Amino acid sequence: MKITILDDYQNVIKELKCFDLLKEQLVQIRHHTEKNPEKLAEQLQDTDILVLTRERTKIDDRLLSLLPNLKLISQTGKISNHLNISDCTKHKVLVSEGIGSPIAPAELTWALLMNTVRQLPQAIEAMKAGKWQINIGNTVYEKTIGIWGYGKIGQLIAQYAKVFGANVIIWGSEKSRAKALADGFSTTNSKEVFFKTADIITIHLRLTKDTLGIIRETDLMRMKENSILINTARAELIEKGALVHCLKKGRPSFAGLDVYEEEPIYNRDNELLKMPQVICTPHLGYVERNSYERYFGKAFENALNYINGHPTNIVNKEIL
Template identity: 45%
Template structure:
């Protein structure tokens, strides 16, 4: 089968153990993301199968109409919000997903918290430039860690917070709040209370129509001047432009982000701010996680090729 894998930024897929599953097939791997429709059509037109790396390339109805050879899409991870499933159903294209893992994202979240609170990027740069101890960091013990969304990743970050002897405060949907109470954690009185109380506030919500823009400029303005907002989930959880303006105004005083409104994001205005630590969507980009994601994606694809029953989002 003619298989196309796009958006392999690190050129790492061919080096995974899971890649052996595709032996005997015609596999083409691209290491960049295209946004122009005609260029995407030219790249994907030969493909009978697409293997998608998370949400890096949207698969729209307009694109699908120009891919007559496409039979199947095998998605890494468990989400497919970037794929027009209705259009796939109309064209008889099977769409399959796999599993995700919360650990890499939770670990990166904690790395960003420590980096921002202790000014690690600045101090590394200072040291390499010949400087010594230019900043005064902020410790975590005894401070309030706000968790907005207590799912798989949020609950792990809460556990890390407890290990650092932080006071964990949770907010989210009713089920979220109930699980937090059962785990012995405090629940905020409201979303506003969470933003007012947290010294570190980490977002762990799925992006959907209910959560898009759920963090407004008014919520950010409630945060303490010395507080840190962390977003390793999805940028559109925060109203467009609100975080940039809030950081310029000093509430919150700092942010650490791994996600952007448009990705790749080499020119995002957040990158110009000295009080924002940023990484290029690395939350899930980790060796064990990639073996899991691609192991599932390739196993599902081989099952489809062999005519075996598969779980499909378009069935």
């Protein structure tokens, strides 16, 4: 069977130790994301097993209808909105789910938060240009960090903040807030108070039909002067176009972003990249060597198990 791995931006998958699992297999690796379903289907006509790099390519009815030979999709990490399970089931394509880890995304979030608070990238770039001490940042100590979403990543961020001497407030579901209180952190009684109170807000929600656009322009405009928004979750959690509009009005005053409404971004004139108060990273949350070994290792195992006749971690078992 032919295995195709999509969206290896950095050309690193062949260097992973876990790639040895596929040494006896026929493997094709694609390095550039193709968003046009017809053009992508042309590249995948003889593919039996598709290995996805997280959520970089959308899999839906239109694409699947053009891939009659496809038998299995092996997902790196957990399945999200990029992959329509109902469409896969309709076209008799099995889907196997991988495993995830909160560690790399949490560390990236904290690094982005610290760089945004202290304004380090701007100082570094100025120094490279022959300038000295062009700005003045701030500290995390005694700031109030608002965390929306108290899952595995949010819980790690709360502990990081505690170590740095920051105050923590949690917003989210009733269950999340109850868990936060049990862990010794504060919560607020409304979303409005959450946005008005926090000096720094970091978002850690899963993107679902219920959370799409859940952060409104009115929420952002409630943020304090000199406030900071960090988003390493999903750009679509924020009302479309609202963040750019509010940044221009100074609410929030600064932002650290790892996710965007359209990815990847190759246009150097992208509006967010032009804003001096915004620090951008190219969706690096899970992009780290140990995470890649973990994510792709499980995805490759699931592919091999299918080839060997005993599929594992299948989501749509009804078509087995």
